[in-house]
Amino acid sequence: MENTETTFKEFTKTYIRNFPDKFRYLETLVQIYNVDDLFTKNIVTPTPLLKADFNFIVFPTDGNFEQQVGNEIKKVLANQALLVMQGEVTSLLRQSKNVKGYYITFDDKILQQFKDQSYFIKLFTVAPIIQLHSNDSKFLEQVCKLIIQELETPKPDEQIVLYLFQSLLLKLLKSSELKKGLSRQFDIAISFRELVYKHYSEHYSINDYAELLNISSNYLNRCIQNVWNKSAKQFTQEFIIIQSRKYLQDFSEPISGIAYHLNFSDPSYFGRLFKKIIGISPQEYRSKTMHDLSE
Template sequence: MSKKIKIVTSIDFENQYMSATPPILRSLGIPIQIYDVKETSRFIKIPTPLYRPDYNFLVHLTKGNAKQQVDTEIRSINRNDILFVKQGNMTALKEISNDIEGHIIIFEDSTLNHLLSKEKFINLFTANTVIKLSDEISNWLTPLFELLTTEIYNNKPNLDICYSLFQAALIKIIASDKEHNKTINRSSEIAFTFKELVYKHHVEHKSVSFYVDKLSVSVNYLNRCIQQTMGTAPKEWINKVSILQSQLLLQDYTKCISSVAFELNYEDPGYFGRLFKKITTLTPSEYRASLMQNLSE
């Protein structure tokens, strides 16, 4: 039986990846949290290791730039961009400029279920990881997020007001993502559900047939849906998620590479090593060496 891979909470992030906890990062005890990017970024030890958050987060930049790994790709985030990282994604902050400004909002899935219709919920979760905003929309969001900050850090925040402000922001962001601003179709729903199933079951089930049965679709139809919406084949996505999980396990230096392979249900460590290099361009040993180098810098 594989051990459950540790998921990083917002408190874990503070303890593991920040040099200190600024006063603004006090525990709020509510389902939405908002922080000033400029204030918090001064305390983050960059680059962070790859981790999997147990929360969703959204970053709105109004100045400066950053680079964030989300699953297997490194995304550039610039002024007027929205970065959206969902619970289940693998992520790591790679770079951040000294002149960075904006907001980061942390929220749970239950918050989204409360605020969005099913169509808008799926629209958000199938949207681009980085959404480019116009000056007009970015300038519209900034005072809204400042109002949300004021209300959340009130001694007695009104959750109805917090929810309403955040709901307005989400609807504005979804509407601005022109590439995905369309009615949700069957392919989008299948792709959304497939991704969720893979995050949950990839350790025990690496065969496409398992997901075909779960979704009650044909192999050809699943292939077509995933290619159209994600630009990759279902098997390739399953492999990518498994290798991303292995990168988390490889951060534990008490585990040998073979034991990591076995923990993720790869019976042949040699095959695991070849697959790891195909996806990351590094062998597992080289990846570990790169982690050690980052820690020593």
Template sequence: MKNSPKLISNYEYKKLFLPDITTHNLFNNSNLQLYRIENYLKKIVIPVNPYQTTFNFLIFVTKGYVKQQLETSVFIINANEALNVKQGNFTATLELSEDIEGFFVIYENEVITKIALNTSHLNFFYTSPFSILNPNTISWLIRLFELLEEELNEDEHNNAITIALFQSVLLKIIRTENSASGLINRARSISFHFRELVQKNHIKHKTIDFYSDLLKISDNYLNKCVKETTGKAPKQWINEITIQHSQILLQDVSKEIAEIAFELNYQSPSYFSRIFKKVVGQSPSEYRLQFLKS
């Protein structure tokens, strides 16, 4: 059976990227955790190679900026902005400003299941995970984050209270975005579901018609919806998501590049290398060498 890239756990994330983390925080396995970015991420090992996590996290910046890769996009999260990263997304922290401040919230999927969000809220939140918030919303959210932080720091904190506070955080962010952008439309919904399907099926299926058949729409309509909402054609998404997958596999130096190419169902190692260079800007061997040096 072919191996997929390993999703790293909360503990592994801290161990890999945060060498100066306290023992208490390292072994904190609560399903909802909140840290100050300036204390938690300040000494993160940069550059961080792309990874996938078993948990979700929300980055909320109040001062300075964080540069974060999410799937095939790179976001610069400035003050008054937030980014949600879902379990299984390809992501990496690329840069932190010297004056960075804000909140970093780690939450497990079970936390979301306890939050009463309707389908449109969930679709909108995960389709457009980057939020620019107004000053009134920011001050309200900061007060809420401080209350959540205070409750989580209690020796025996009340899980129902922390879930309710985080629910309020998410609803405020989502509804602020909804009021600014309008409800999710059909094209954005199709684009979202297409990318979810690609994440699950890209190794075996790299043709557009496979996904349009699953979505019960034509190839042309799928192309129109995805291009209109993301600026990229479906084939570009399929290539980029598969190459992100390969970047994680390339970090395992025991695997030959040709082995990875065939594992990802490319017709030949040379074809894989051409697609990789087109997406990343360097060959697989150059990427691996850069990874080893870092």
């Protein structure tokens, strides 16, 4: 069983009907789409949980939508922006009929061009929904229109697109609650999260993670509790179960095989942990998923 990430091309090809031909040209590090062109009437929700190999921002100017990001459900309203990092397990759950706005995907290389990319990583992981003031929202909408205008020229200048997009990111950072004073606890929480992403199937203990971070397990727990309001153990357990939901969508794989793939020595313990976190058993979740896809 492969732990594969889904590219944006694979996502559009599999889940978006009547994908507009005018978007076929997009091969740039930044890609931008009108939400009403991309999703409205062209996508069946909820989409399966997918692990994306791209970062994306959704900025609705009208209407709203619900997106699952990891184990949380985010409701995003007009004049808000949702930021989701590459590698996150995510699903579009629902959208209002009148939803409009912009969907932007971008490559990690763009963040690497900033002097301090850690601020943007923190922005995506700690405060993924940003409330925009009216002027900031208008600024973002204008920048999105300029990016689309440039990309639709016969010979788009990618450097212009990158500069415009960088200004958009900077505006989001300025609008967020993380303007300054990001603490060491945030740094540790985000580093822990990255390690869990890398080692979750190996079932590292909290002591293992603390040792990798050169801190005590008590301090690690305190950091995770303060940032995400849960213990480090709860964070790792929830993350493993979220990953298992993606695997459960492969109906050819027995549930016991998924448990062993995730390094559970006892499939029954996997089932109990799944039900504790999700509220239903793995088999019930799989049956519900099959029913949703058949509708």
